[in-house]
Amino acid sequence: MELPPIPPMLATPGTLPPAAQDARWAYETKQDGQRVVAYLPGDGRVLLRARSGQDITAAYPELRALGAALAGTPAVLDGEVLALDPEGRADFQLLQSRMGLAHDPARAAHRAARVPVHLVLFDVLRLGARSLLREPYLRRREHLEGLGLSGPAWSVPAALVGHGAEALRATREHGLEGLVCKRVDSVYEPGVRSRAWIKIRNMRGEDVVVGGWLPGKGRLSGLPGAVLVGQRAAGRLRYVGGVGTGWSAAERDELAALLRAATTDACPFDPVPRVPGARWVVPRLVGEVRYSTRTREGLLRQPSWLRLRPDLTPEESAAELPDDLV
Structure with a gap:
């Protein structure tokens, strides 16, 4: 199945939503990696595109198996490629040694053995022949979680509805980069830096x-x-x-x-x-x-x-x- 290219939706820097609106927002850990959109045509292949639209599939050979994870169901998924430090936290400096190798598969495979990556998936944009872009965030999360995407090099991290102050405090206590706040009724806006998604960095x-x-x-x-x-x-x-x-x-x-x-x-x-x-x-x-x-x-x-x-x-x-x- 031919899957149309979809540029990723982007978050706007900001602060926590007002406490009175807390229940209208979902909170996800802000990841420190390389943003990718994964195209799974349903025939076992996978295509990874960076924010720029560049095909970076060959840079991450350990993610090829994702193509067979949905048993023939075409899908377009949004996520982030991470390299993890010994404490399990994303380390962008580690990831840099893996980036830019899409045109050198042999070198990419060698680096993969030394610095493996993990793909966290946080949205689904298309499933089968159906576009989910106009579906609200919570409905898209239901679809994503229902896919059972838990593999050796990919996973679907949890999202918390409400309790934003507690979520932000937890990221600080665990030394994580920050928080992304997503309005639960928001549609997916390809290529747009939207106020419906707000990113908060713990460091200035x-x-x-x-x-x-x-x-x-x-x-x-x-x-x-x-x-x-x-x-x-x-x-x-x-x-x-x-x-x-x-x-x-x-x-x-x-x-x-x-x-x-x-x-x-x-x-x-x-x-x-x-x-x-x-x-x-x-x-x-x-x-x-x-x-x-x-x-x-x-x-x-x-x-x-x-x-x-x-x-x-x-x-x-x-x-x-x-x-x-x-």
Whole structure:
């Protein structure tokens, strides 16, 4: 059966719904992995597509068996690919070693033996010949849970209706990334960043776009001592600060190679920041940083690098300045 492509619905950053509306929302653990839509045509095959629409099936050979899990029933499923640390928590840095290998199946298979992944499924968009996009969230969850998808490398995590404050507190106590709040009557909006889904991060972290760097000194000579980052605002890339901590030696070396390959003479920030010695790059790398607060001008205070986001392009990321700082 030919299954039409469906871009995933996206959540909007926010806070817990008001207590008076708590029963109108379902709460799921926010996963720290790579978002995928899985297409199961019903003949034993599986096709995995990233948010960009790219076919990434070959990057995750251990998920091929999912194609036979529904015994001939075509389906389109929404989920997230995770790599788990020894405590069973999602670790994006581990997952990075598995990403980008869709065009190298032999290398992907080798990495799979060392860093296995797990696919968590949290929505069903199509079942048989029937689209479920206009069905409310709770009905779609009933369909999903009824499929019995519990396998060696995939599962359907629980969702809690109501009790949002308790759910958020539990994610913090267990060191999890956060919570996704989903309105129980919400339909599935393909490709839309909707207010019907709200994501809450336990750490203050945001995506940024790398637009330049400062050379390091001493033992860091020839390597980046800091990267210069920005976020979009009114169609421009606004400078939000320099980030000089958070890398391992290997990560700094990797970043140095990526920056050298993206060198340009033109500053991508508007307006151009006053940063003596800055070297500019084409703004195509997305990273995630954590920080304490912002200045009134929108600059990040005490920023620290968390990770590259090779699964996102600057256009796909949510790297935007808050409205009150534009």
